[in-house]
Amino acid sequence: MQxxxxxxxxxxxxxLISLFVLVLFGIVTHRTTLEINHNYELSLLKSFVxxxxxxxxxxxxxxxxxxQLAQQLPLINSSFSRFVLLDQHNQLxxxxxxxDSFNIRLSExxxxxxxxxxxxxxxxxxxHYYAWAAKPxxxxxxxxxxxxxxxxxxxxxxxxxxxxxxxTALVITWLAFWVALxxxxxxxxxxxxxxxxxxxxxxxxxxxxxxxxxxxxxxxxQLNNNTSYALLVVDLNNLRDINDTLGHRxxxxxxxxxxxxxxxxxxxxxxxxxxxxxxxxxxxxTNTPHQAEEIARKILYEISKPIHIDEMDIVTHAxxxxxxxxxxxxxxxxxxxxxxxxxxxxxxxxxxxQAYNNEIDPLNKQRLELMSSLxxxxxxxxxxxxxxxKIELATQHTTGVEVLVRWQHPEKGIINPxxxxxxxxxxxxxxxxxxxxxxxxxxxxHMWKQNDLDxxxxxxxxxxxxxxxxxxxxxxxxxxxxxxxAKQLKLEVTESMIMSDPETALHTLNRLNTMGVSLSVDxxxxxxxxxxxxxxxxxxxxxxxxxxxxxxxxxxxxSVIVQSTIELAHxxxxxxxxxxxxxxxxxxxxxxxxxxxxxxxYMSRPLPATQFEEWLQTCKWPAAQ
Amino acid sequence: MVKKNMCALDRAIRVLFxxxxxxxxxxxxxxxxxxxxxxxxxxxxxxxxxxxxxxxxPVYHLAGISTHKEIKK
Numbered sequence: 001m002q003x004x005x006x007x008x009x010x011x012x013x014x015x016l017i018s019l020f021v022l023v024l025f026g027i028v029t030h031r032t033t034l035e036i037n038h039n040y041e042l043s044l045l046k047s048f049v050x051x052x053x054x055x056x057x058x059x060x061x062x063x064x065x066x067x068q069l070a071q072q073l074p075l076i077n078s079s080f081s082r083f084v085l086l087d088q089h090n091q092l093x094x095x096x097x098x099x100d101s102f103n104i105r106l107s108e109x110x111x112x113x114x115x116x117x118x119x120x121x122x123x124x125x126x127x128h129y130y131a132w133a134a135k136p137x138x139x140x141x142x143x144x145x146x147x148x149x150x151x152x153x154x155x156x157x158x159x160x161x162x163x164x165x166x167x168t169a170l171v172i173t174w175l176a177f178w179v180a181l182x183x184x185x186x187x188x189x190x191x192x193x194x195x196x197x198x199x200x201x202x203x204x205x206x207x208x209x210x211x212x213x214x215x216x217x218x219x220x221x222q223l224n225n226n227t228s229y230a231l232l233v234v235d236l237n238n239l240r241d242i243n244d245t246l247g248h249r250x251x252x253x254x255x256x257x258x259x260x261x262x263x264x265x266x267x268x269x270x271x272x273x274x275x276x277x278x279x280x281x282x283x284x285x286t287n288t289p290h291q292a293e294e295i296a297r298k299i300l301y302e303i304s305k306p307i308h309i310d311e312m313d314i315v316t317h318a319x320x321x322x323x324x325x326x327x328x329x330x331x332x333x334x335x336x337x338x339x340x341x342x343x344x345x346x347x348x349x350x351x352x353x354q355a356y357n358n359e360i361d362p363l364n365k366q367r368l369e370l371m372s373s374l375x376x377x378x379x380x381x382x383x384x385x386x387x388x389x390k391i392e393l394a395t396q397h398t399t400g401v402e403v404l405v406r407w408q409h410p411e412k413g414i415i416n417p418x419x420x421x422x423x424x425x426x427x428x429x430x431x432x433x434x435x436x437x438x439x440x441x442x443x444x445x446h447m448w449k450q451n452d453l454d455x456x457x458x459x460x461x462x463x464x465x466x467x468x469x470x471x472x473x474x475x476x477x478x479x480x481x482x483x484x485x486a487k488q489l490k491l492e493v494t495e496s497m498i499m500s501d502p503e504t505a506l507h508t509l510n511r512l513n514t515m516g517v518s519l520s521v522d523x524x525x526x527x528x529x530x531x532x533x534x535x536x537x538x539x540x541x542x543x544x545x546x547x548x549x550x551x552x553x554x555x556x557x558x559s560v561i562v563q564s565t566i567e568l569a570h571x572x573x574x575x576x577x578x579x580x581x582x583x584x585x586x587x588x589x590x591x592x593x594x595x596x597x598x599x600x601x602y603m604s605r606p607l608p609a610t611q612f613e614e615w616l617q618t619c620k621w622p623a624a625q
Numbered sequence: 626m627v628k629k630n631m632c633a634l635d636r637a638i639r640v641l642f643x644x645x646x647x648x649x650x651x652x653x654x655x656x657x658x659x660x661x662x663x664x665x666x667x668x669x670x671x672x673x674x675x676x677x678x679x680x681x682x683p684v685y686h687l688a689g690i691s692t693h694k695e696i697k698k
Contacts (some may be wrong), residue, residue, distance in 0.1 A: 181688035
């Protein structure tokens with residue numbers, strides 16, 4: 001439609017310009033022609049009058065009277081011209097009445113007026129065009145005046161000229177019309193080509209020729225509500241390494257091959273797009289929930305095949321996140337977002353494929369709700385401290401507790417720390433939360449102390465706490481507040497927390513250690529750090545993760561890990577706590593291995609303070625006196 | 626092979642137009658009264674007859690226009 005209107009405008013423009021040029025040309029030509037004809041006629045007239053005047057002058061000089069000459073004048077008149085003689089006052093010397101027959105009355109002719117303008121000119125009288133010329137005789141005593149009814153008829157000439165001009169105009173306009181049609185076609189074609197190129201550039205990736213994020217966005221807007229779709233986000237894991245080591249040309253080559261493999265493997269797909277550097281997206285129409293995973297696995301397999309670049313075989317891996325529409329996301333926008341969240345989760349947890357679920361999304365709706373109510377929860381006392389006993393295996397006494405926090409939500413009931421700690425970390429509530437737990441744990445410790453119950457309390461720290469420069473002074477203030485000796489407080493940290501910012505973490509740990517607070521490494525064995533490294537930290541205890549302890553009686557590997565960890569830790573002068581003890585046999589085995597302490601459901605789940613006190617009365621592991 | 630691009634009505638109009646051109650260009654030149662113009666108009670009439678005969682208008686072809694039903698969009 002728009003193309004057509006451009007074309008029509010071009011054609012009309014061309015034709016109008018050609019018409020304008022012709023009209024201009026016509027007018028100028030017409031006027032010039034008139035002027036040339038007129039001047040030519042006047043010059044003829046003037047020379048004729050001069051000739052006649054010379055003859056009359058001669059006759060007057062030879063003694064002829066003016067009246068005789070006036071009578072001769074009709075002899076030289078023609079049907080179109082009249083000669084008259086005027087006296088020195090420019091009055092007609094009326095010598096012949098027939099002069100009046102020449103369409104006008106000569107007696108009324110404005111000789112005086114015409115001669116005041118010069119000796120030749122033209123005049124239109126009674127719709128007739130006349131040219132005139134005059135010549136003085138006998139030194140201005142008389143004037144010979146010639147009036148000529150022009151053969152040259154301006155309107156008639158203009159008509160003839162106009163006709164030719166009109167025909168020429170038609171021919172040229174017609175040619176202009178042709179030219180406009182042909183040129184407009186070419187202009188439109190070039191515009192279309194440019195537009196197509198620009199559109200392609202805007203919606204497609206230059207390197208891989210795949211659609212880009214905008215094009216994918218367009219496709220996502222057209223999803224049908226009655227159909228199921230899956231969006232896979234594929235991320236290549238080591239593109240940056242390849243760019244850094246082999247150069248960007250190799251990286252680009254890798255991307256091209258990966259793009260090709262993804263396009264060929266993910267069939268039938270609706271669209272394969274390149275989102276950014278090393279991120280691709282595949283939109284699928286799915287009939288079964290597992291279809292997306294099957295295709296994702298195929299893509300992973302294809303991508304993991306070596307890629308031959310610059311005579312080298314490069315192996316790359318991918319992480320794929322997947323979100324289903326409309327199951328996981330109600331809008332196309334959130335579909336892409338959630339597929340990306342899943343991909344990031346897969347990347348972080350070092351797995352290949354992750355389908356979307358609420359748990360992995362840091363910003364899902366429930367979490368956002370929790371975030372807003374957590375702040376209130378701390379102030380309104382909705383948090384509860386739970387206590388899980390730690391048993392000294394050598395003496396079979398309960399010597400300490402680990403303090404665990406629970407959230408007694410007014411509507412949702414008990415919420416586990418796994419769910420709200422990450423939120424607290426995200427919205428800067430973790431300091432407040434840790435402070436609350438420390439305060440509560442030390443208050444309880446103080447209460448027990450008054451009842452002659454001496455237990456160490458262990459509180460878990462978050463990674464964010466270790467980066468807080470005020471932590472040590474806060475702990476010190478609380479210990480003073482509740483009059484608890486520092487050695488009775490134990491702080492548990494995980495390996496990964498220390499690794500994220502070792503320098504700051506070490507600074508905080510050293511301060512706590514100097515105060516006399518004992519430090520423990522939680523979940524030992526799940527990270528990558530060696531005992532040798534951990535030994536450099538100011539810690540006194542490691543806790544073997546429940547995953548090893550749980551199956552240590554049946555799984556030889558786990559058994560060996562537990563045994564060797566205990567031996568090595570002891571050799572390094574560290575205490576060992578086994579977490580996740582679920583039966584008596586495990587407890588006995590740990591005792592045989594000379595593990596220092598044990599903790600687990602076999603002894604007790606985490607309990608509120610009053611229930612814990614009851615448990616302590618009835619259990620096999622009484623508190624040491 | 627260039628496709629035909631003129632429909633029957635188009636051709637019929639052109640036949641009339643060509644006849645008028647040839648009449649004023651060669652037969653009664655007194656109306657135009659200018660040999661060069663008359664020759665151009667007459668020549669255009671003859672050229673147009675040839676166009677009608679082969680059914681392909683070169684201007685239509687170059688301008689991407691067609692009044693022929695089969696390829697008319």
